[in-house]
Amino acid sequence: MAELLALEGLCAGYGEGIVLDECSFTLDEGETLAVLGRNGAGKSTLLLTAMGQTRVRRGAIRWCGQDLIGVPRHRRAALGLGWVPQEREIFDSLSVEENLTVAARPGRWDLARVYGLFPRLRLRRRHWGNELSGGEQQMLAIGRALMLNPRLLLLDEPLEGLAPVIVEEVCAGIERMVASEGQSLVLVEQHVQQALALTQRCIVLERGRIVHAAGSSDMAQDAGRLDRWLGVRQRLEGEPA
Numbered sequence: 089m090a091e092l093l094a095l096e097g098l099c100a101g102y103g104e105g106i107v108l109d110e111c112s113f114t115l116d117e118g119e120t121l122a123v124l125g126r127n128g129a130g131k132s133t134l135l136l137t138a139m140g141q142t143r144v145r146r147g148a149i150r151w152c153g154q155d156l157i158g159v160p161r162h163r164r165a166a167l168g169l170g171w172v173p174q175e176r177e178i179f180d181s182l183s184v185e186e187n188l189t190v191a192a193r194p195g196r197w198d199l200a201r202v203y204g205l206f207p208r209l210r211l212r213r214r215h216w217g218n219e220l221s222g223g224e225q226q227m228l229a230i231g232r233a234l235m236l237n238p239r240l241l242l243l244d245e246p247l248e249g250l251a252p253v254i255v256e257e258v259c260a261g262i263e264r265m266v267a268s269e270g271q272s273l274v275l276v277e278q279h280v281q282q283a284l285a286l287t288q289r290c291i292v293l294e295r296g297r298i299v300h301a302a303g304s305s306d307m308a309q310d311a312g313r314l315d316r317w318l319g320v321r322q323r324l325e326g327e328p329a
């Protein structure tokens with residue numbers, strides 16, 4: 089598969105401060121990657137850097153083999169980098185359907201496919217953005233990013249602050265997105281088990297450095313590393329719930 093995104097020895101941050109320290113990984117078309125780490129580890133900064141929102145101090149970012157440093161955000165979107173920031177950025181005074189179609193670009197993702205991922209959006213299609221619950225807003229933010237038909241979607245903590253039943257619904261949509269359309273994905277998430285279930289590979293960030301890279305299913309079984317780097321305690325077989 090063709091290489092989409094590559095980071096090589098990347099150091100980046102804000103102003104004079106460096107957050108990402110010598111980060112390197114590649115992602116091919118059709119691949120899915122979870123970015124894990126504790127609060128403040130630099131996960132969002134990684135996505136912001138891919139979208140040109142931070143100051144790169146050293147290293148390289150390539151998109152389909154081309155140098156991406158210095159390319160403005162709108163141009164990165166046009167090149168096929170889709171981004172759903174934590175803030176969601178829904179248009180309050182547009183309907184769900186208008187939010188989805190206002191900046192749509194032709195491609196495999198259209199209204200029918202997005203409604204197929206998130207049936208709740210079809211039911212709410214005539215409601216205003218500001219009438220939606222947090223979970224519905226998240227579904228809409230993902231749907232709107234897909235309507236731009238990105239080659240790679242960057243999702244920043246899509247499950248944050250959602251009730252467990254809505255977490256399941258958003259996860260089911262993301263799972264369908266990957267399974268039905270082979271959507272390439274980088275998923276930043278604090279919900280470690282869900283993120284590992286939705287992706288093929290993962291990296292773990294600690295203080296801006298990639299301290300571990302693994303297959304997601306292997307990582308999901310690795311109680312020692314989950315506990316050490318992510319504070320996730322797995323119940324051992326036979327241990328009471």
Ligand SMILES: Nc1ncnc2c1ncn2[C@@H]1O[C@H](COP(=O)(O)OP(=O)(O)OP(=O)(O)O)[C@@H](O)[C@H]1O
Binds near residue numbers: 105127134
């Ligand atoms: N706009 C900014 N200006 C200066 N420092 C920032 C800015 N955004 C984030 N930081 C700092 O960069 C570091 C990494 O933050 P980042 O948000 O990337 O971590 P994170 O792993 O996504 O954390 P969380 O899971 O809590 O969102 C933190 O020390 C944070 O304070």
